Amino acid sequence: MPVLTVLPDGRQFSVPAGTGLLKRLRQAGFYPDAPCGGLGKCGKCRVSVNGVEVLACQTAVEADMTVLLPDSNGFPASSGKLGTGTLLAFDIGTTTVVCYLLSDAGETLATASALNPQTAFGADVVSRIRAALAGEGSALTAAVRRCVEALVCSVCEAGSTDPAAIRRVAVVGNSCMQQLFLGLPVENLARPPFHPLLRQAETVACRPVFPCCPEAELLLVPDIAGFLGADILGCVLAENLQEAEELTLLLDIGTNGEMVLGSRKGLLACATAAGPALEGAGIRFGMRGAAGAIDRVWTENGSLHFHVIGGGEPQGLCGSGLIDAVAVFLEAGQINRRGRVASDLRLTQRIFLSQEDIRQVQLAKGAIRAGIELLAEQMGVKLEEIQRVFLAGAFGSALNPSSACRIGLIPEELLEKITPVGNAAGAGAIRLARDESALALAQTLAEQIRPVELSSLPGFPRRFAKAMEFREAKS
Ligand code: FES
Incomplete structure (x- = not known):
């Protein structure tokens, strides 16, 4: 049986010949990043095998191997x-x-x-x-x-x-x-x-x-609906939306996009199939918000600037950098209303956004934007009547609100009303742990918040297609 040696840990174990490398690593408690789930599409499960870079999900263990895993994200x-x-x-x-x-x-x-x-x-x-x-x-x-x-x-x-x-x-x-x-x-x-x-x-x-x-x-903690879980309920609890006097939109934009709209008069919620693109997954140079990630992009006197987490050479773009970059390229007229680009959009000699990357951003932002519009419609209110917008989640909180509005993820008329609220789901869990009455309140809210299934609304496909478009730069 071939022997697998995993570095930097140094552990060794034998593997039946022909076993998939990614699967065997997971069984042994190693978890290399694999955003596409092993379909061979994302190219992010790269590991070094005997000094050669391979995709772990596309590699079978046929002989002894020494596998070097990339730095894993530790435990802060x-x-x-x-x-x-x-x-x-x-x-x-x-x-x-x-x-x-x-x-x-x-x-x-x-x-x-x-x-x-x-x-x-x-x-x-x-x-x-x-x-x-x-x-x-x-x-x-x-x-x-x-x-x-x-x-x-x-x-x-x-x-x-x-x-x-x-x-x-x-x-x-x-x-x-x-x-x-x-x-x-x-x-x-x-x-x-x-x-x-x-x-x-x-x-x-x-x-x-x-x-x-x-x-x-x-x-x-109970779920509200199949794709409206205890996390969004935690956000509601943390922000006490059920008691809000003002009409509030809470957006939890993470790997999934969930949102709640309402006040003490009633709350509606929906989940969007935004996918993880806005966090950098499925984007050619996308990465998490870790050292080496471009997390902010802006222009000054017509030239492009960016900030790299931890300084040094950029390795890729995290979600907030991606949204900034799209906003900057839109403003420069390099992306048209339909999301077409004439050529790759370069941030550095190595790092660029491709046509496919822009497409992924459009799909994700279109899903969230359509969700916001349809929730407002279901509640019978106009977008400008929304009085507060809370951006929850690590990613939501890291977003530059101006860029989020510029790319159309959030309606531009809501820009001045946006407040980042950090990890609201976590704050909800804290409330549940320390407040003995919060679990009963969570049950009441799970029954009272009305879930809206976007894909069942007749206007959804048209609204989604429209929400994928961009506002072109004024010439
Ligand atoms: S997990 Fe995406 S290419 Fe291997």
Whole structure:
């Protein structure tokens, strides 16, 4: 049997000849990035095998191999105030998992985050569902639980807390993330009518799900609809939208685009099939917001400038840089209304945006923009009547609002009303962990928020096509 040596870790294991390299790496607990889910399309699962770069998803192990994995995204952990933690709150995102350790009084003592290792099965929920249906469900569950346990250790160490002292854990995530974390099947998310599985708020024992907190209770937060999960419910709770006097639009733009519109008079919500393009997945030079990523692009006196996270040579563009770049090229007249470009749009000699990249941005921004317009229409209000726009999520908060409006992701008339609100889903999980009445409120909200299924609206295809267009630069 061939032997696989994985660097920089140095672990070795034997592999039946012919096994797919990506699959074997995942089985062994290594999770290289694989945004297209192993279809061989994205080119992002590159690893070095015996000194030669290959796509892990397209490589079979036929002989002994030494595999060098690229730098993985580590665990940023930070500790704040001192005290003993007794509560944990989790936001299990499709891309990032964030954990908060809280004191009994609800103060945040430590936080830690990590890349969701399920990214080795694909960047978006669709590829995770596909992987689960293809028999990888328990591998997906094991991957995220391993990550959650490591985060628990990380925050407990930073907050000088014994995990056995944790008494309550609140978890939010989209429906797919929640179900995979709990080890539930995801068939309900694979085809219409996408009924949610988690309909009832519940408190169960933590031990069977993550034994590292054996004494804790686990709060199960209900979903609003198949693709409107506890994460968007967490955002509503964090911002108290159910009590808002002002008509508020909350946009959670991450790997999925979910939104809520309303006030204390009522709330509507929808999910859009925006996909992860706005976070850089599926974009030729796209990457996460890590060291080496261009995260801001602007012009000064007619020349192009950009900022690179951590300085040095840019490796690619993250979502906020991508949206800035499209806005800059639009303003320069290099992209027309339909998204056509005459040639590649260069940021550096190496890094550019292609016609296909612009197309991906159009599809994603069109889906979100159409969602905003149709939610307003369903509520019977005009866009200009919206009084506040909250941008949630790490990506939403990093976005330059002017660029988001310039590319038409958000209507330009709402520019002055935009406020970034950070990780609102995480803030919702914190509220659930520390406020004993919040779980019952979550149940009420899950029943009261009216889900809008965009694709079932007769005007959706036309609206979506229109929303993909750009506003051309004034000549
Ligand atoms: S090319 Fe291998 S995961 Fe996309």
